[in-house]
Amino acid sequence: MVQALPKSERSELAIELATEAGADAFLAWQAARCVANWDGARVDKGLRRWRAVVRSAARQSRRARIPPVDGVLSTPMLVQRVREEVAAGAAVLVLHEEATERIVDIAAAQAGSLMLVVGPEGGIAPDELAALTDAGAVAVRLGPTVLRTSTAAAVALGAVGVLTSRWDASASDCEYCDVTRR
Numbered sequence: 786m787v788q789a790l791p792k793s794e795r796s797e798l799a800i801e802l803a804t805e806a807g808a809d810a811f812l813a814w815q816a817a818r819c820v821a822n823w824d825g826a827r828v829d830k831g832l833r834r835w836r837a838v839v840r841s842a843a844r845q846s847r848r849a850r851i852p853p854v855d856g857v858l859s860t861p862m863l864v865q866r867v868r869e870e871v872a873a874g875a876a877v878l879v880l881h882e883e884a885t886e887r888i889v890d891i892a893a894a895q896a897g898s899l900m901l902v903v904g905p906e907g908g909i910a911p912d913e914l915a916a917l918t919d920a921g922a923v924a925v926r927l928g929p930t931v932l933r934t935s936t937a938a939a940v941a942l943g944a945v946g947v948l949t950s951r952w953d954a955s956a957s958d959c960e961y962c963d964v965t966r967r
Contacts, residue, residue, distance in 0.1 A: 786938055787863060789816040789905035790823055795935040796831070797838045799903070802939035804842035804852060807946055808901075811835065813856030814863050818907030823857050832856065863902075864916045870900050871921030877902065879917050880941055881909060882931045884924035888944050891925050899945065903938045 786808040791799050800811060813832065815823060823831045835854045843851045858866065867877050875898035878891060902909075902922065909917075918924055927940055 786810065786942070787812045787814050787858070787866075787900065787902040788938060789814045789903060789909075789934060790819045790821040790831070790857070791906060791934045792820040795906075795933065796821065797834065799935040799938060800835050800838045800854075801842045802936065803942060804839050804848075805846045806939040806942035808852055808938065808942055809850075810852050811839065811854045811856070812858055812863070812866070813854070814858050814860075814902070816860060816905045817910040817913055819905040820907070821905075828857050860913050860916065864920045867900070867902075867917055867920040867922050870898070874898065875900055877917070877920075877922035878941075879909065879914065879922045879924045880904065880927060880937050881914060881924040882926060884926040886923055886925045888925040888927055888941060889948060891923060901938060901941050901945075903934055903941070906934050 786803055788799055788803070788811060790796060790813060803811070813823070813835065832854055839854055840851050870877055876891070877900045878888065879902040880888075881904070902917065904913075914924060927937065927944065932940055
């Protein structure tokens with residue numbers, strides 16, 4: 786999951802909810818319209834904080850593996866990463882309020898690797914969206930309402946979990962079930 790940097794406490798909420806909803810990995814993105822700006826020492830501090838939040842949320846939700854947190858990516862770096870993911874066979878979905886494709890129509894067809902991109906509070910800039918879609922990403926919408934950046938990923942991951950086989954595992958074969966001893 787790629788999360789554009791939200792401001793202050795919304796940053797931690799976004800990562801916490803997405804971890805609980807099943808994100809396998811996180812990439813921080815410094816999008817053009819991000820209110821927050823992680824530069825210099827803020828990068829290390831922000832990534833440390835995200836990792837602590839992810840660890841806590843993974844334990845709370847009984848995940849077997851703690852998702853890694855990496856970044857901070859610039860838009861050109863993210864575009865390159867999208868190209869690489871698409872070339873490797875992954876689907877890359879960019880959540881966007883003006884997209885014509887619905888996540889329910891795209892996610893159900895995706896059985897393999899999936900990368901979700903969530904924009905900042907100010908939305909994804911048109912040139913960023915164009916670069917991401919030119920690299921192979923598909924812009925999708927979740928529904929008729931516009932969600933906050935802090936909740937969009939969790940809602941999208943919930944939809945993907947229901948629409949695919951991701952949440953079909955029984956408790957006995959769940960790969961996310963025992964992180965409490967770590």
